[in-house]
Amino acid sequence: xxxxxxxxxxxxxxxxxxxxxxxxxxxxxxxxxxxxxxxxxxxxxxxxxxxxxxxxxxxxxxxxxxxxxxxxxxxxxxxxxxxxxxxxxxxxxxxxxxxxxxxxxxxxxxxxxxxxxxxxxxxxxxxxxxxxxxxxxxxxxxxx
Numbered sequence: 001x002x003x004x005x006x007x008x009x010x011x012x013x014x015x016x017x018x019x020x021x022x023x024x025x026x027x028x029x030x031x032x033x034x035x036x037x038x039x040x041x042x043x044x045x046x047x048x049x050x051x052x053x054x055x056x057x058x059x060x061x062x063x064x065x066x067x068x069x070x071x072x073x074x075x076x077x078x079x080x081x082x083x084x085x086x087x088x089x090x091x092x093x094x095x096x097x098x099x100x101x102x103x104x105x106x107x108x109x110x111x112x113x114x115x116x117x118x119x120x121x122x123x124x125x126x127x128x129x130x131x132x133x134x135x136x137x138x139x140x141x142x143x144x
Contacts, residue, residue, distance in 0.1 A: 082124045091119065099123050 075088035082101060085091075091103035101121040108114050120128040 076119065076126060076129065078126055078129070080126050082121045082126070085119065085121075085126060089119075094118070 076085055085103075089103075089105060091105045094102040094104050096102075099122060103119045103121075105117050105119065106114050107117070116132060118130055118132050119126060120130075
């Protein structure tokens with residue numbers, strides 16, 4: 001005959017936690033009557049699996065990895081060598097002459113429109129980076 005189980009008293013749950021050093025998710029107890037008037041107290045304890053913490057840690061580490069990996073810094077500086085630039089960046093050549101080279105790089109950020117950058121080299125050194133439009137030199141405001 002199966003005993004009717006009820007939740008453990010808080011003291012019993014604390015004892016299990018102290019004795020085994022693990023978290024208890026469910027503790028049930030009951031009394032079984034044996035032949036001859038003898039009784040036996042039964043405890044059913046369900047421990048929280050240890051892999052829950054490992055799963056959470058793994059997921060947190062993966063999220064941090066993807067956040068850090070997706071925030072990659074640009075690999076260019078004004079004045080850098082053209083060969084070093086080409087080693088670290090995947091670009092398309094737009095124009096190449098003896099002294100001037102122009103490269104184009106398109107970035108596709110997640111959920112945003114494409115970003116196009118042009119890199120201008122003169123005599124093997126990076127001299128300018130822009131988005132394909134000349135910046136405004138002067139702005140004239142006309143008051144009526």
